[in-house]
Every structure is written in C-alpha cells, then in structure tokens.
Amino acid sequence: MLDSFKQAYMPETTFPDRTIDTDKCSRCGRCYETCPAGGFSWTKGEVPVPIGFGGFKQACINCENCMAVCPSGAIALSGSLTIHKGRYKTYLSGHMQPPNPFNQEHPDYAVIEKELTEVERMIFTRRSNRLFKDKAVSKDMIHRVLEAGRFAPSAGNGQPYQFIVITRQAVINELESRSMTVLKLLKNTYLNRNGRKKLWKSAFFSASSYLMVNKFDPRPMTAMEKADRNMGRIFFNAPCVILILKQKHGISNPDLDAGICTQNMVLAAHAMGLGTCIVSLPMVPLSYPIMAGFRKKIGIKHPFEAVTSIAIGHPKGKIDGIVARDTPPVTWIE
Ligand SMILES: Cc1cc2nc3c(=O)[nH]c(=O)nc-3n(C[C@H](O)[C@H](O)[C@H](O)COP(=O)(O)O)c2cc1C
Incomplete structure (x- = not known):
C-alpha cells in the first residue's frame, strides 16, 4: 500500500537511451520539433540533445518518431520505457521489434513489405504527424476521411x-488556449522542478490516481509541457481538426466505437498522403463546466461528448515510416 502511494506520483522509470550520431546528424531539428514529449533541446545549426525535465530523467515515451522523421538516420534508441512499480x-516485455507479420527470426521490413497488402503497409508505416505544411486540406479529402469513419464497425x-x-x-x-489554462495548471503542479518529490504531491x-487512474x-505531462513551450499549440499548427463525439447513451461501449471510427479515418488519411495525429489532450478540459459556452459555440450538445480529435494536414517532409514497438504478451490457446 505504502509502495503504491510512493509510486503513484513520478514512479521509478527506466527510459530508453537516445543517442545521436553527430557525424550523420544534418542539424535540421526535425526530431526536436516532432518529439511529442518535448524531449530534445535544440539550437539552430546544432546537434539536438536528448533531455529530461521536471523530474523525468529523460522526456521520452518510446515512440521512435524522432527516428522516423530523421532524414539522415542519425538517431538510435535502445531499451524501452519501463515503469517499475505502482x-x-x-x-510490456521490453522487447522492441519492427513489424514482423511473418514471424521471422530476423525480420527485414524492406523485404517483407513486398508481401504485404496496402492496408498492412499503411498500418505499419503510419506515424503520428506533428509537422504540418502551411497548406489547407481540401474539403473533398476531408469528406473522404469522414466517410472512412462513417463505415467503421460499431x-x-x-x-x-x-x-x-x-x-x-x-x-x-x-480550443487550444482554453484547454491550456487547465492543462498548464495540472502539469505545473505535477512537474517537479527542483528534483525532489514533495510529500504533498x-x-x-496518489489520491487522484485512485479516483481517475x-x-x-x-x-501525458510531457506533452502538456511541450504544448506550453510551443505557445500552446496542442494541434501543432494543423490546418484542420476533426472532433469525434460519442453519443453517451450508445450501445455497450461508445468510447470503443469512437476509437475504431477514429482509426478508420486516420488510416484512410494516411493512405491519401495526409498526416494525422490523434490528440486527446484537450478532451478533459473540454468536458469541464468552464467550457460549456465553447461547447455550445462549436455544437457539442447533450447527449454527445467529445472523445478525441484528429489533427490533420499535409505532412512537412517524410514522417510516416517504420519503427519498433514492444511485444505484448500473446496467449495462444490451441
Ligand atoms: C487516444 C489517443 C490520444 C492521443 N493524444 C495525443 C495528444 O494529445 N498529443 C499527442 O501529441 N499525441 C497524442 N497521441 C498520439 C500518441 O502519442 C502516439 O500514437 C504514440 O506515441 C505512438 O506513436 P505513433 O502514433 O507514431 O505510432 C494520442 C494517441 C491516441 C491513440
């Protein structure tokens, strides 16, 4: 019980090691810009430096998007993110692997790719896109994306x-600035600037984790810090944001239906050459009474509630690509 209390706030965590090959690095700063956790510091023309802050030894969520967007293959990650207790x-097993659909001993994606369906390719190469061109998405394309959502199973x-x-x-x-008021308060309370875990925190x-684990x-505190440093840009300057609402009285589990619908839209968008990032950071603030006026203004009415959103736009440079993911346990009952 005491251990659980100690580990609910800033739990003991092992982070992956991120290294940058300074000879290969083009100093473009794309890893710095794309990292969802604000996990790099960067001065223009210099090699970015992996960092931590506010009590995080390293600000890294192990997504490998820094590697996916790097034009020169200069970044390597080893190890995986493990929270040890609480x-x-x-x-997870901590065993990171690239896509391995044919269950090979040493999978080589370049070879495997030729055997895959278009849908599998899209699933494996889709990355959350946080670098957008300053270019509108046409209404026709948005309509196609919405149609992919409409035909999701439910x-x-x-x-x-x-x-x-x-x-x-x-x-x-x-939406960003109203949400940031709440998110900043939360993450400023959470972050541990002087390196010591305060008892009251x-x-x-710990109490909060029992109420809303x-x-x-x-x-997500690292994403809030990134948005705060980035002038509150929760949606990364995307030209279009789609909010996905659920009917709260829907059959069984409408959150699950909304999630499946969201992923249909995301995959369709990537297949069309667009970039997307599912963004849920503003959803809690959006549900608060202080945002009732804003909800009314944008047309969220009972019995509907926002579940998540998709930032969508034209990707700035190559973002989609192959990364490794942990290998969750699979139980075969044959
Ligand atoms: C439900 C959900 C909510 C998410 N919310 C955010 C968010 O608020 N901000 C953000 O930068 N990324 C968000 N993401 C993106 C995840 O960080 C991302 O999917 C994860 O790191 C894996 O990276 P990948 O999508 O490139 O494979 C969200 C993803 C999901 C599925």
Whole structure:
C-alpha cells in the first residue's frame, strides 16, 4: 500500500537511451520539433540533445518518431520505457521489434513489405504527424476521411458518433488556449522542478490516481509541457481538426466505437498522403463546466461528448515510416 502511494506520483522509470550520431546528424531539428514529449533541446545549426525535465530523467515515451522523421538516420534508441512499480507499472516485455507479420527470426521490413497488402503497409508505416505544411486540406479529402469513419464497425450497428470539422484557425486557437489554462495548471503542479518529490504531491497524485487512474499517468505531462513551450499549440499548427463525439447513451461501449471510427479515418488519411495525429489532450478540459459556452459555440450538445480529435494536414517532409514497438504478451490457446 505504502509502495503504491510512493509510486503513484513520478514512479521509478527506466527510459530508453537516445543517442545521436553527430557525424550523420544534418542539424535540421526535425526530431526536436516532432518529439511529442518535448524531449530534445535544440539550437539552430546544432546537434539536438536528448533531455529530461521536471523530474523525468529523460522526456521520452518510446515512440521512435524522432527516428522516423530523421532524414539522415542519425538517431538510435535502445531499451524501452519501463515503469517499475505502482499504479502506472508497465506490463510490456521490453522487447522492441519492427513489424514482423511473418514471424521471422530476423525480420527485414524492406523485404517483407513486398508481401504485404496496402492496408498492412499503411498500418505499419503510419506515424503520428506533428509537422504540418502551411497548406489547407481540401474539403473533398476531408469528406473522404469522414466517410472512412462513417463505415467503421460499431456495437449493434449503433454508429454512436458525430463529427465536428474545424478549419477556422480562430476556433482551433480558442480550443487550444482554453484547454491550456487547465492543462498548464495540472502539469505545473505535477512537474517537479527542483528534483525532489514533495510529500504533498505524492499524497495528492496518489489520491487522484485512485479516483481517475487513467488521467494521472505521468507520460501525458510531457506533452502538456511541450504544448506550453510551443505557445500552446496542442494541434501543432494543423490546418484542420476533426472532433469525434460519442453519443453517451450508445450501445455497450461508445468510447470503443469512437476509437475504431477514429482509426478508420486516420488510416484512410494516411493512405491519401495526409498526416494525422490523434490528440486527446484537450478532451478533459473540454468536458469541464468552464467550457460549456465553447461547447455550445462549436455544437457539442447533450447527449454527445467529445472523445478525441484528429489533427490533420499535409505532412512537412517524410514522417510516416517504420519503427519498433514492444511485444505484448500473446496467449495462444490451441
Ligand atoms: C487516444 C489517443 C490520444 C492521443 N493524444 C495525443 C495528444 O494529445 N498529443 C499527442 O501529441 N499525441 C497524442 N497521441 C498520439 C500518441 O502519442 C502516439 O500514437 C504514440 O506515441 C505512438 O506513436 P505513433 O502514433 O507514431 O505510432 C494520442 C494517441 C491516441 C491513440
């Protein structure tokens, strides 16, 4: 019990080692810009430096997107993110592997790729895109993406979703700035600037983790810090944001339906050459009473509630690509 209390806030974590080959590095800063955790410091013309902050030894969530966007293959990650104890303990094997659909001993994606279907290729190469061109997405393309969502499977064919497509920058800005007011308060309380875990923070975040375990995982705190450093740009200057709403009274588990619908849209968008990032950071603030006026303004009405959103646009340079992922346990019952 005491251990669980100690480990609910800033739990003991092993982070992957990130190294940058200074000979290969083109000093473009794309890894710095794309990292969802604000995990690099960078001065123009210099080699980026992997960093941690606020009590995180390294600000890294192990997504390998820095490697995917690097034009010169200069970044290497070894090890995996492991939270050792407590409420946020990870249950992964720590064994990171590239896609291995044919269960080979030494999978080589370049060879495997030729045997794959277009859908598999899209699934394996899709990366969350946080670098967007300053270019609008055409209404036709957005419509195609929405159609992919509309044809997702749903429990009892309930189709418990609605979509809000925002391309008016002023509204995206307002959603960002209103959400950041709440998110900044949370992450400024959470982050541990002087390197010591304060007892009251352990008590507060431990209690919070019992009330809302999913909301107090340490990892999203790094995304909030990144957004804060980036002038509150939660949607990375994407020209379009699609909100996915669920009908709260929907059959069975409307959150699951909304998630499946979201992924349909994301894969369709990547197949069309667009880039996407699923963004949930603003969803908790958006549900708060202080945002009732904004919800009304953008058309969120009971019994609907925003589940997540997709930032969508034209990717700036190559972003999609192959990375390694952990290998969760699989039980075969034959
Ligand atoms: C439900 C959900 C919510 C997410 N919210 C955010 C977010 O708020 N901000 C962000 O930068 N990325 C967000 N992501 C993207 C994840 O960080 C990303 O999927 C993960 O790091 C794996 O990287 P990949 O998508 O490139 O494979 C979210 C993803 C999902 C599925």
